[in-house]
Amino acid sequence: MTDYSTIDFSPLADLTDDEVVTHSFVRDVPLPSGKTLALVTLDNGRDHTRPNTMGPATLLELGKTFDELTERAKRGEIDAVAVTGKPFILAAGADLSRVSEIPSVEVAKLLPQLGHYVLGKQATFGVPSFVFTNGLALGGGVEIGLNADYRSIDRNAAAFALPEVFLGLIPGWGGATILPNLIGIENALKVIVENPLKQNRMLKPQEVFDLGIADAIFDSANFLEDSLRWADTVLTGDVVVKRPNEPGKIERMVKWDAAIGIARKMLESRIGTVPKSPYKALELLKAAKANDREAGFALEDDALAELIAGDQFQASIYAFNLVQKRAKRPAGAPDKKVAKKVTKIGVIGAGYMASQFALLFVRRLRVPVVITDLDQAHVDKGVAYIHDEIGKLQEKGRISPDEANRLRALVTGTTDKADFADCDWVIEAVFEELGVKQDVFEQVEQFVSDEAVLATNTSSLSVEQIGAKLKHPERLVGFHFFTPVAVMPLIEVVNTPLTDEATLSTAMVTAAALKKNAVITADTPGFVVNRILAKILGDAMHAVDDGTPFDVVDEAIAPLGLPMAPSALLDLVGLKVGAHVLDTHHAAFPDRFYRSENLHKLAEYGTLLEKDAKGKVKGLDKGAAKIVSGGTNPWTKEQILRTLEDGLADEIHRMLADDHVVEAPEDIDLCMILGAGFPFQMGGITPYLDRVGASERVFGDTFHHPPVKGVA
Numbered sequence: 001m002t003d004y005s006t007i008d009f010s011p012l013a014d015l016t017d018d019e020v021v022t023h024s025f026v027r028d029v030p031l032p033s034g035k036t037l038a039l040v041t042l043d044n045g046r047d048h049t050r051p052n053t054m055g056p057a058t059l060l061e062l063g064k065t066f067d068e069l070t071e072r073a074k075r076g077e078i079d080a081v082a083v084t085g086k087p088f089i090l091a092a093g094a095d096l097s098r099v100s101e102i103p104s105v106e107v108a109k110l111l112p113q114l115g116h117y118v119l120g121k122q123a124t125f126g127v128p129s130f131v132f133t134n135g136l137a138l139g140g141g142v143e144i145g146l147n148a149d150y151r152s153i154d155r156n157a158a159a160f161a162l163p164e165v166f167l168g169l170i171p172g173w174g175g176a177t178i179l180p181n182l183i184g185i186e187n188a189l190k191v192i193v194e195n196p197l198k199q200n201r202m203l204k205p206q207e208v209f210d211l212g213i214a215d216a217i218f219d220s221a222n223f224l225e226d227s228l229r230w231a232d233t234v235l236t237g238d239v240v241v242k243r244p245n246e247p248g249k250i251e252r253m254v255k256w257d258a259a260i261g262i263a264r265k266m267l268e269s270r271i272g273t274v275p276k277s278p279y280k281a282l283e284l285l286k287a288a289k290a291n292d293r294e295a296g297f298a299l300e301d302d303a304l305a306e307l308i309a310g311d312q313f314q315a316s317i318y319a320f321n322l323v324q325k326r327a328k329r330p331a332g333a334p335d336k337k338v339a340k341k342v343t344k345i346g347v348i349g350a351g352y353m354a355s356q357f358a359l360l361f362v363r364r365l366r367v368p369v370v371i372t373d374l375d376q377a378h379v380d381k382g383v384a385y386i387h388d389e390i391g392k393l394q395e396k397g398r399i400s401p402d403e404a405n406r407l408r409a410l411v412t413g414t415t416d417k418a419d420f421a422d423c424d425w426v427i428e429a430v431f432e433e434l435g436v437k438q439d440v441f442e443q444v445e446q447f448v449s450d451e452a453v454l455a456t457n458t459s460s461l462s463v464e465q466i467g468a469k470l471k472h473p474e475r476l477v478g479f480h481f482f483t484p485v486a487v488m489p490l491i492e493v494v495n496t497p498l499t500d501e502a503t504l505s506t507a508m509v510t511a512a513a514l515k516k517n518a519v520i521t522a523d524t525p526g527f528v529v530n531r532i533l534a535k536i537l538g539d540a541m542h543a544v545d546d547g548t549p550f551d552v553v554d555e556a557i558a559p560l561g562l563p564m565a566p567s568a569l570l571d572l573v574g575l576k577v578g579a580h581v582l583d584t585h586h587a588a589f590p591d592r593f594y595r596s597e598n599l600h601k602l603a604e605y606g607t608l609l610e611k612d613a614k615g616k617v618k619g620l621d622k623g624a625a626k627i628v629s630g631g632t633n634p635w636t637k638e639q640i641l642r643t644l645e646d647g648l649a650d651e652i653h654r655m656l657a658d659d660h661v662v663e664a665p666e667d668i669d670l671c672m673i674l675g676a677g678f679p680f681q682m683g684g685i686t687p688y689l690d691r692v693g694a695s696e697r698v699f700g701d702t703f704h705h706p707p708v709k710g711v712a
Contacts, residue, residue: 055095093139177296315683350382547631
C-alpha cells in the first residue's frame with residue numbers, strides 16, 4: 001500500500017517554471033433541496049485554443065482545494081463536491097510540455113503518484129463527489145471523473161478519450177484500474193487500447209453514457225443547471241444511479257483473461273511486439289481483475305514511471321510535436337499571398353488513382369473537376385466511379401443528399417483536352433514512365449493558360465525531366481500522394497530548380513485545402529519516403545537473394561517498428577512497383593542501392609505471399625520460395641539489422657548534407673510518420689538511428705542534439 005501523503009513531491013518543482021496553471025475556483029451552489037454543493041471550476045484563464053492541462057503546479061493547487069473542501073464537509077458546511085471546467089473544456093490531461101526534462105525514473109514516478117494522490121481525494125471528502133464533464137476531456141481529464149462517485153456529460157462534448165497508448169503511455173491516474181471495473185474488460189480494452197491505435201479514435205458523448213462511464217447526459221444549453229439538479233436528486237435519494245456494468249455484474253472468472261488473451265494476439269498481428277505501451281496497458285488491465293484500487297494504482301505508478309523515463313515515450317512526444325506543430329508550419333513554404341486561385345481542376349487520366357484524386361479535389365475544394373482519358377469508355381467509367389463514391393458518402397450520412405447532388409454536378413469527363421482551357425490546376429495520374437508523362441503535359445500545355453499550375457504525382461521520376469518539353473517548366477511542381485489517397489495524410493511537394501514561387505505556394509495552399517500535410521522536398525530520386533523504403537527493401541532483397549529466408553529477414557527488421565514487414569510491404573505496393581522503385585534508385589545510386597533480379601522474376605510470377613480465402617497470410621507462396629531459393633550465403637539477423645541501420649544512417653545523412661532533399665531531420669521523420677506509417681513510439685527514423693548508435697558509427701555524430709531518448 002502506498003501512502004501518497006508521505007511522498008515528497010518537491011523534485012517536480014523544476015517542471016513548473018513555465019506551466020500554464022489551471023486554477024481551481026470554488027463557489028457554493030444552493031440546491032433546490034436546500035443542500036449545498038461546492039462547485040470547483042477548472043480554468044487556466046486562456047481561451048478555447050489553450051485547453052486546461054494538469055501539470056504539477058495545477059495538481060498541487062487542486063489538492064489543496066480538495067483538502068479545504070474536505071474540512072468544510074467535516075464541519076457540515078457542504079453536502080457534495082463537483083468539478084467542472086471552463087466553457088466547453090474540462091481538461092486535456094497531463095501537461096507534457098516539460099517531460100523531456102525529467103532527470104530520472106524516480107522523478108518520473110512522482111507524476112503518476114501526484115495524480116493518484118490528488119484525484120484520489122475525491123473519494124475521501126466524506127460527502128458524494130461529482131464531475132460534470134462539460135466538454136473536451138482527454139487522458140487525465142477523463143480520470144478526474146473516474147475517481148469521482150458520479151459523472152454527467154454534455155451531449156455535445158467535443159472529445160472524450162484515453163489516448164495515452166497512442167503516445168507511448170498508459171492511463172496512469174486510475175484509468176487502467178477503475179475503468180475495466182466500471183464498464184467491463186471488453187469495453188475497457190476498446191477505450192484504452194483499441195481506440196488509441198485506430199488513429200486515436202474518440203468516444204462520442206452518447207457512447208460515454210451508454211457504456212456507463214457517465215451516469216447522466218444533458219444538452220449543452222442548460223448542461224450545468226441540469227447537472228446540478230440531477231446531482232441534487234442523487235443526494236436526496238430521489239434518483240438511484242444504475243449502471244449497465246455494476247462491479248458485481250462483471251464476469252471475472254473466464255471472460256476477463258480470455259479477452260486479454262485475444263487482445264494480445266490482435267496486437268501482435270497488427271503492430272508486432274516492439275511498442276511497449278499497449279502491452280503494458282494489457283498487464284494493468286489484467287491486474288484490474290482483482291478490483292483492488294490501491295494495488296492497481298501502485299502498478300500504474302511503476303508502469304507509467306518506466307514508460308515516461310523510456311525511449312519510446314520521449315520519441316512519441318517528439319513525433320507528436322512534429323505532427324501537431326511542424327506539419328502545420330511547413331519548412332521552406334513561400335508566402336501564401338503569392339498563391340494562385342484554384343477555381344477548376346483538370347485530372348489527366350480516369351483510372352483508379354486519377355479517380356481518387358478527382359474525388360478528393362471535388363470534396364475538399366468544391367470546384368469543378370474534369371477528368372480525361374484516351375477514350376470515352378474509360379472516361380465514363382472514371383466519372384461513374386466518382387459518382388458512386390459520392391453516393392456511398394451520402395449513404396453513410398457523411399454528406400447530405402443536396403451536397404451529394406452538388407458534388408456529382410461538379411465532376412465531368414472529356415476526351416478533348418481543349419476542355420481544360422479554363423483549368424487553374426492540372427494534375428496527371430498516368431503510367432509511371434518518363435516519356436508518357438512528358439507527352440501528356442506537352443499536349444495539355446497547348447490548351448491551358450500560361451498561369452495554370454501543372455502538377456505530377458510521380459513517385460520516383462525527376463519532376464524537372466518530366467517538364468523538359470514544356471514551354472513554361474516553371475509552373476510544374478511535384479505533388480506526390482500516398483495510397484489510399486483519401487486516408488494517407490502526406491503530400492510530398494517537389495520543388496524543382498525551375499519551379500517558381502507562385503507555383504510552389506499554390507501547391508502548398510492547395511495541399512492544406514485538401515486537409516493534407518505537405519513537406520517540400522528537392523527533386524531527387526524517390527524524394528523522401530520512397531528513397532528510404534527503397535533502401536529498406538533493397539537490403540531486404542539483397543539478404544533474400546543471398547539465401548536468407550523471407551521470414552528471417554522480416555524478423556530481423558522488426559526492431560525498426562515498421563507497420564509491416566518487407567514481405568508484406570512488397571505485397572501491398574505490388575511486386576512490379578517494388579522492382580521499378582529499386583531499379584530507379586539503383587540507376588541513380590548504383591553503389592548504394594541494390595537491384596534484385598529475383599524481384600523482377602517474382603513480379604513476372606505475380607505472387608509473393610500465400611493467403612487463405614479471407615486474405616490472411618499463411619506464409620511465402622511455394623512458387624515464390626522456389627524463385628528466391630538459389631542463394632548460398634545467408635545473412636544472420638544481426639547482420640541484416642546492422643547493415644540496414646548503418647545504410648539508412650548513411651543515406652539519410654547524404655539526403656540532408658549533400659542533396660538537401662529537405663531542410664532538417666525533422667522533415668525526414670515527418671514524411672516517414674505521415675507517408676509510411678512509421679510508428680510514433682519510434683519517433684521517426686532519425687531518432688531511432690541515433691539511439692542504436694548507427695549515426696555515430698557512420699558519420700561520427702547524431703542527427704539530433706541532444707538525441708531523442710529517455711533516462712531509463
